[in-house]
Amino acid sequence: MLQLKVNGKTVPVDADPNTPLLWVLRDHLGMTGTKFGCGVAACGACTVHLNGNAVRSCSLPVSAAAGGEVMTIEAAAGDRVGHVVQQAWIRNDVVQCGYCQSGQIMAAIGLLKTKRHPTDADIDAAMSGNLCRCGTYGRIRAAIKDAARSLAA
Amino acid sequence: MDPGIEVHTDRDALLTALASGRAVPVSRRQFLKATGMAGGGLMLGIGLGQGGPLGGRPAAAQEGGAPPTKVYPPAAFIRIGEDERVTIIVGKLEFGQGILTSMPMLIVEELDCDWDKVRAEHAPADLVYENPVFHAQFTGGSMSIMTSYTQMRTIGAAARQMLMSAAAQRWGVTPDKVATRRGVVFEKGGKRSLTYGQLAHDAMGLPVPADVALKDPKTFTRIGKPTRRLDSPEKINGKAQFGMDVRLPDMRVAVLARPPVFGGKITKVDDAKARAVPGVEAVLQVPLDRGGIGVAVIAKGYWPAHQGRDALDLQWDLPAGPTTASQLEQYRAMLSQPGPLVARTVGDPNALAGAAKRIEADYEFPYLAHAPMEPLNATADLKADSLTVWSGTQMQTLDQALAAKAAGLKPDQVKIVTMFAGGGFGRRANPNSDFVVEAVNVAKAMRQAGIEAPVKVIWSREDDIRGGYYRPMNMHRVRVGLDQSGVPVAWSHLVVGQSILKGTPFEAVPLLFKDGIDSTSVEGVVDTPYRLPNFRVEVNYPDINVPVLWWRSVGHTHTAYVMETLVDELAAAAGKDPIEYRLALLDPAQTRHRAALELVRSKSRWGSPLPAGRARGVAVHKSFESVVAQVAEVSVDQGRIRVHKVTCAIDCGRAVNPLTVDAQVVSGVAFGLSAALYGRITLKDGRVEQSNFPDYPVLRFDEMPQTSVHIVPSSAAPTGLGEPGTPPIAPAVANALARLTGKRFRRLPFDLSAA
Numbered sequence: 001m002l003q004l005k006v007n008g009k010t011v012p013v014d015a016d017p018n019t020p021l022l023w024v025l026r027d028h029l030g031m032t033g034t035k036f037g038c039g040v041a042a043c044g045a046c047t048v049h050l051n052g053n054a055v056r057s058c059s060l061p062v063s064a065a066a067g068g069e070v071m072t073i074e075a076a077a078g079d080r081v082g083h084v085v086q087q088a089w090i091r092n093d094v095v096q097c098g099y100c101q102s103g104q105i106m107a108a109i110g111l112l113k114t115k116r117h118p119t120d121a122d123i124d125a126a127m128s129g130n131l132c133r134c135g136t137y138g139r140i141r142a143a144i145k146d147a148a149r150s151l152a153a
Numbered sequence: 154m155d156p157g158i159e160v161h162t163d164r165d166a167l168l169t170a171l172a173s174g175r176a177v178p179v180s181r182r183q184f185l186k187a188t189g190m191a192g193g194g195l196m197l198g199i200g201l202g203q204g205g206p207l208g209g210r211p212a213a214a215q216e217g218g219a220p221p222t223k224v225y226p227p228a229a230f231i232r233i234g235e236d237e238r239v240t241i242i243v244g245k246l247e248f249g250q251g252i253l254t255s256m257p258m259l260i261v262e263e264l265d266c267d268w269d270k271v272r273a274e275h276a277p278a279d280l281v282y283e284n285p286v287f288h289a290q291f292t293g294g295s296m297s298i299m300t301s302y303t304q305m306r307t308i309g310a311a312a313r314q315m316l317m318s319a320a321a322q323r324w325g326v327t328p329d330k331v332a333t334r335r336g337v338v339f340e341k342g343g344k345r346s347l348t349y350g351q352l353a354h355d356a357m358g359l360p361v362p363a364d365v366a367l368k369d370p371k372t373f374t375r376i377g378k379p380t381r382r383l384d385s386p387e388k389i390n391g392k393a394q395f396g397m398d399v400r401l402p403d404m405r406v407a408v409l410a411r412p413p414v415f416g417g418k419i420t421k422v423d424d425a426k427a428r429a430v431p432g433v434e435a436v437l438q439v440p441l442d443r444g445g446i447g448v449a450v451i452a453k454g455y456w457p458a459h460q461g462r463d464a465l466d467l468q469w470d471l472p473a474g475p476t477t478a479s480q481l482e483q484y485r486a487m488l489s490q491p492g493p494l495v496a497r498t499v500g501d502p503n504a505l506a507g508a509a510k511r512i513e514a515d516y517e518f519p520y521l522a523h524a525p526m527e528p529l530n531a532t533a534d535l536k537a538d539s540l541t542v543w544s545g546t547q548m549q550t551l552d553q554a555l556a557a558k559a560a561g562l563k564p565d566q567v568k569i570v571t572m573f574a575g576g577g578f579g580r581r582a583n584p585n586s587d588f589v590v591e592a593v594n595v596a597k598a599m600r601q602a603g604i605e606a607p608v609k610v611i612w613s614r615e616d617d618i619r620g621g622y623y624r625p626m627n628m629h630r631v632r633v634g635l636d637q638s639g640v641p642v643a644w645s646h647l648v649v650g651q652s653i654l655k656g657t658p659f660e661a662v663p664l665l666f667k668d669g670i671d672s673t674s675v676e677g678v679v680d681t682p683y684r685l686p687n688f689r690v691e692v693n694y695p696d697i698n699v700p701v702l703w704w705r706s707v708g709h710t711h712t713a714y715v716m717e718t719l720v721d722e723l724a725a726a727a728g729k730d731p732i733e734y735r736l737a738l739l740d741p742a743q744t745r746h747r748a749a750l751e752l753v754r755s756k757s758r759w760g761s762p763l764p765a766g767r768a769r770g771v772a773v774h775k776s777f778e779s780v781v782a783q784v785a786e787v788s789v790d791q792g793r794i795r796v797h798k799v800t801c802a803i804d805c806g807r808a809v810n811p812l813t814v815d816a817q818v819v820s821g822v823a824f825g826l827s828a829a830l831y832g833r834i835t836l837k838d839g840r841v842e843q844s845n846f847p848d849y850p851v852l853r854f855d856e857m858p859q860t861s862v863h864i865v866p867s868s869a870a871p872t873g874l875g876e877p878g879t880p881p882i883a884p885a886v887a888n889a890l891a892r893l894t895g896k897r898f899r900r901l902p903f904d905l906s907a908a
Contacts, residue, residue, distance in 0.1 A: 016431060019456045027406070027454030032398035033391015035575070036455070037526050038614040042846040045526060073391035086389045093381045093812055096820060097249030098388030099395060099526040099575025124855035131846065133526050133576045134249045135823025136816075137857035 002066045006031070007075035017063035022046045024062045025072060033073040033102050037131070044130030047103035047110075048072045054110035054126075073102035081151065082109050088147035096134035104130050108144050117148055225304060226361055227312035229281045231260060233353035237336060239266050241273045244282020245292040246547050247384060248525075248574035248581065249820070250875050251813040252297050254383045256305055258809060259298075262375040263309030263368060266336040266349060273383050278549035278569035287662070290550040293582045293703070295777035295873025298809055302871050303367070310365040312356070319356035320347050370807070370868060379812045384573075396545040396572040399532040401607045405434065407595045408458040408611060410448040411441060414471040414839035415621050415698050418446040423466035430464055432457030437598040442587040443700065449595045451604065455611050474698045474839015480626065481517065483695065487649045488515060488630040492691025496670045497679040504643035504687035508634025512726070514719060516631075517900040518650075518711040520834035521624035521704050522849060527575025528617040531592035534607035535560055535600055540567045541607075544589055545574025547582035551658075555586040559593040578824065579703040580622060584657035587622070588612070615844040623834055624704030625651040626697075627674075629715045634687075639727025640738070643687040646678055648712075651701045652694040673703065677712030677776060677880065682743040683720065683735075698839060705824055706876040709776040713880030714887070714901065717772035721888040722897055731771050731888065732759060745804040746773055748865045749782035756863045757784035757800035766790075767797065770888030772881035777873025779805040780865075781818065783881040785858070787889035794903055796826060796858040796886055804865035806872045811864060814874060818862045821878020826858070827851040829883035831902050 002013045006029065015024050020039075025031045025048070034057055037045030041056035048057045049071040057065075076082030085108050095101050104127070111118055111126035118126070123144055132140070232240040241257035253273040261271055276282045282290045285300050313333055320338035321328040330341050339346035349356075370376070387393040412418065424436035427450055435451040450461035505511065531544040533556075540560045546552050549569045557564040574581055581588075592610040599608055612620065627650035634643035652671040660666045665673065670692065679690050704710060724734030732754050739746050750773050753759075759769065766788045773782035786798040801818050808814045831850040835842045843849040887898045900907070 016456075023454055023456040027456065030400060031391075032394070032400065035395075035526075036397060036528070036611075038846050039459075040614070040845055040847065043526070043614075077390055089389045090381065090385045093385065093816070095382065095385050095388040096251070096816060097247075097526065097574065097576045098384065098393055099573075101388055102391045105389060127854040130854065131526065131851055132854075133524065133578070133824065133827075133851060134816075135820040135852070135857065137823070137852075137854045138819060138860060139816075140854070 002062060004062065004066055004070065005068065006070045007072060013062060015062055018061050020058050021048070021060045021062045021065045021070065022057040025057065031072055031074055035099055035102055037100065037103075043100070044107060045100050045103040047106040047130065049106060049110060052110075052113060054107050073106055076105060076109060079109065081112050084150045085109050085112065085143070085147045088143040088150065092139045092143040092146060094136050094139040094143050096136055100130060100132045104132065104136075104140055108140070108147070111144065112147060112151060116151060118144065225281060225308055227308050227315065228357040229276075229279070230305070230308050231264065231312050233349045235350045237267075237270050237348055237350040239264070239271045239336075239349070241271060242276045243273050244276040244290050245297050246545060246571055246574055246577070246581070247275065248292070248545060248547070248577045250297070250817060251382055251810065252292070254380060255298055255810050255813055256301060257383065258375050258380060259302060259305035260309035260312075262373055263306045264313050265333045268375065268380070270336065271383065275571035278553045278571075280550060283550070289548065291548040291582060293547050293579065295779070295875040295877065297875075298871045299778060299873055302809070306367050307365060310367055311362050314362045314365055315356040315359045316349055316352050318359055319352045322355070323347065376809050377807065377811070380810050381812065393573050395527055395575050396530045396532065396543060397527055397575070397611065399543045399572065399609055401532070401534065403606045404532070405451050405453060405599070405604065405606050405608045406455045406458045406611055407449045407451050407608050408455065408462040408613065409439070409591070409595070409616070410450070410462050410465050410467055411616065411620070412445050412447060412469050412471060414469075414474040415700060416443045416445050417469045417471040418444075419448055419467060420470050421468035422448055424448075426464035426466070427461040430457050430461040433461040435599070435602055435604060436461070436465070437595070437602055439591070439594045439598045441591060441594070442585055449598065449610070451599060451608065458611075459613060471839065472698055474836060476837050477835040480697065480836075481628075484626070484628040484649045485515075487693045487695065488628055488647060490693075492647045492693045494669050494692045494694075496675040496690040496692055498689050499685065500687035502643075502645060502687060502689040505632055505634040505645055508642050509637050510635040511632060512635070512722065513630070513632045514722075514897070514899055516629040516711070516715050518627040518714070519832065519901065520626045520699065521710070521828055521832045522618050522834050522843070523576075523578040523580035523704055524618060524849060524851060525574070525576030525578060525580060528614055529580070529588045529612040529620065530610060531589050532607060532609040533592040533596040535593065535596035538562070538566060540593065540596075541570060542567065542589055542592065543570045543572055544592075545572045545577070545581060546589060547577055548586065551584065552586045552589040555590050556593045559590045560597060578705040579707070583622060583702065584659065614846070618834075618844050618849050619841040621700040622702035623699065624710055625653065625701040627711045629711070631715060631719055633719065633723065635723065635726070639723060639729070641683075641685060641723060644685045644689070646690045647693065648674055648678070648690070649693045649695065650674060651697055651699070653701050653703055653707070655694065673708040675712065676708040677774065678716060680775070681716060682740055682746045682775060683738045684740050699836065705821070706776055706879040709774060709876070709880040710825075710828070713772065713774040713776070714884045717774060717881065717884035718887045718891075718897065718899075721770070721772075721884070721891065725891070735771075735773065745780040745865070746775065746782075749773055749780045749802045749804050752802035752863050752865055753782040753784050753800055756802060756861065759784060766893075768889045768892035770885045770890070770892065772884035772888060774877075774880040776877045776880050777875075779803060779872040779874065779877040781821075781877045781881050783822070783885045785882065785885040785889050787886055787893065789890070789893055789905065792905060794830060794886070794890065794905065796856070799858045799860040799882065799885070801860065801862045801878065802865060803862060803877065804867055805874050805877070806867050806869040808864050809871055814864055815862045817874045818878035819860045821876065822860050822882045823852050823857060825879040825882035826856075826886070829886055829901055829903060830856075833902055
């Protein structure tokens with residue numbers, strides 16, 4: 001049986017090793033915060049972190065995540081950068097339908113962990129794989145800058 | 154009044170009346186007739202007239218006798234806990250538009266309680282939560298605030314009065330001796346006070362007052378105040394529960410093989426490989442929407458179900474379906490014939506012949522998929538005598554009726570649990586309840602196969618994109634006659650495209666469908682704000698085996714494009730400034746258009762210098778009773794269209810929540826821009842050729858223009874907001890492109906090489 005470390009806890013997973021991490025999280029572990037949007041790594045709704053890097057969990061076999069550290073939206077509040085990003089999301093009233101936002105937030109946390117003072121080009125590069133049909137992009141940009149300011153303070 | 158426009162003026166009058174709490178000028182019998190067509194579902198016998206105790210003033214007597222009095226008991230909408238928490242129960246679907254925040258704002262304005270204590274939740278399916286226009290519980294047509302503005306305030310005011318009465322009774326004083334302040338009832342000039350939490354139990358048991366006074370809008374403290382969303386906290390930590398997230402003990406997941414051509418039927422199933430996928434439990438045939446028959450793969454989770462579905466070897470009996478290129482030829486041929494139906498005639502249609510100059514233009518619009526971020530899904534738990542459905546749906550009571558019919562139950566045996574929806578844009582408001590009925594059919598097939606368990610049907614993104622119910626493909630032909638100074642003296646307009654409403658219960662609603670004319674196919678043309686003294690609008694509705702549906706802003710998605718690019722072309726031909734030309738051509742009665750244009754002109758710094766290679770374009774359009782003007786700044790960079798900046802001005806009446814106004818107009822720009830730049834569903838022999846975001850692209854983060862929204866100050870009742878931001882963006886961008894390239898773009902999505 002595979003051992004998967006998610007949000008600091010190691011859990012046994014009885015799944016075919018080719019099962020995408022997304023469906024292990026959602027169907028096996030009951031963690032529904034990570035969303036299914038396209039299944040082909042084209043929308044970013046399923047973004048989680050593997051060893052600190054933002055990855056698309058819909059296209060990552062769970063076997064590739066075993067042995068690594070997986071972080072999902074459920075653990076964002078307990079993460080220093082994650083908490084700051086979430087607060088910036090609320091201050092900027094970013095969300096609309098909210099379905100893509102777990103992925104957006106995980107992508108933004110990933111960006112701010114590597115670049116504390118991201119430029120607009122950095123933000124474009126980090127966020128352009130995360131689609132939003134409500135068009136919250138402008139407020140996401142504002143919230144990322146807001147979070148960067150908070151982290152620098 | 155011009156008879157041709159009756160359908161639309163009726164609707165305008167109706168919506169305006171509703172927003173201002175006046176009587177509803179609609180035929181009740183027509184609504185009841187629609188009930189029958191919905192299989193007893195759509196209206197469920199509730200008569201018209203929301204007047205009476207909680208509907209503002211009583212409605213006027215209707216055709217067929219006095220309407221039954223409709224009471225909206227506050228207890229159905231407001232729950233006050235002993236901990237002073239106020240829960241507002243919202244009968245609409247929250248799918249991004251902010252309704253779980255703005256409906257509470259309306260109630261709380263009159264209820265007079267602390268906003269920090271307020272939360273909101275989705276209501277169950279129940280006609281107490283009906284849309285007062287269509288007497289069904291549904292979310293759509295940008296109508297929620299428009300039709301609830303007076304109703305919700307009245308409910309809040311009634312609840313406040315009931316709380317005051319409860320306190321007065323406890324103290325043995327008359328109600329005029331008590332008043333409220335932020336969740337507390339106190340005795341005027343006395344020392345006694347009780348909190349709402351202490352009074353709620355007694356208060357909600359009191360009779361609902363027949364007559365309540367509403368606040369003077371000048372004293373509003375919540376309505377009009379920028380208010381952050383109540384649902385943000387659960388949407389930033391993954392806790393918000395969407396339909397996709399439903400988990401029940403023993404629940405199965407089903408993924409379906411649907412026919413590759415709409416309405417197809419399975420003839421042969423080889424499921425050996427599918428059953429060999431670990432985790433696959435059953436492979437079942439199920440009836441589908443539109444008479445189709447498909448195959449459901451049942452498993453313990455999505456992944457095995459999906460793997461199993463892909464491993465099926467299937468043979469189908471397929472009906473004929475279109476190929477886009479030949480369908481376009483068919484539509485072109487129809488453009489060359491007079492339309493069989495006339496939607497509006499003004500003046501002399503033959504004036505075209507005598508015009509000094511003529512312009513003729515054809516326009517072409519593709520099918521569009523809604524592609525909400527959350528693919529369609531529904532969960533059904535079917536028992537012998539009950540059914541529960543969990544879904545993010547825009548049409549709860551219709552779903553309830555159609556789910557009951559599919560299950561062989563009565564509607565009151567069916568419970569609909571509304572979940573958050575990850576967008577919808579019209580796709581989750583299906584008059585056939587396709588995705589709900591399908592889940593019920595799967596649950597039924599499972600029971601028949603001896604699997605008694607709840608089931609969640611999940612559509613893959615490919616299923617979602619290929620699932621039909623598209624914005625119809627449309628073509629327009631417009632012939633305009635101009636006088637010597639470039640002013641239109643004749644305008645002849647033909648629209649060819651499938652009717653959205655034909656064959657649905659809405660066909661029986663004369664506000665929407667009358668004398669063969671589907672108002673949604675010509676809205677935005679027949680009600681033109683421009684002075685067109687000789688004007689004729691014709692339609693032709695082909696029958697095509699592709700299901701169509703409303704798509705954010707419905708007919709305005711194409712009519713605004715035609716009207717606003719063509720008027721721009723006329724301005725250019727006359728050598729006039731496009732805003733000046735529009736202002737001159739507007740009917741003097743269209744003061745809201747004028748105000749929006751003037752505001753966008755100043756806020757966009759229209760006419761000020763731009764960086765080299767950029768141009769501005771403008772468009773203005775009214776839809777869902779709101780007027781939006783937009784100016785887009787555009788460049789073409791290495792063969793790619795870049796929209797840098799969009800300035801918007803909106804008149805939506807009183808802005809209930811300015812943050813929502815901003816978000817929804819910006820959202821409309823993003824949605825409309827996705828379609829204008831990329832959106833296109835094509836078919837080959839009835840099979841949809843696109844499948845997922847790589848071949849059905851939508852606007853990405855780095856393509857989002859810097860967008861600002863400016864609200865025209867208004868004290869009029871609120872008008873639509875969810876959709877009006879969408880129609881003007883494509884024509885505004887096209888008009889900028891025309892300035893940049895010298896070409897007029899008459900086909901969407903934009904194709905720089907083929908204009």
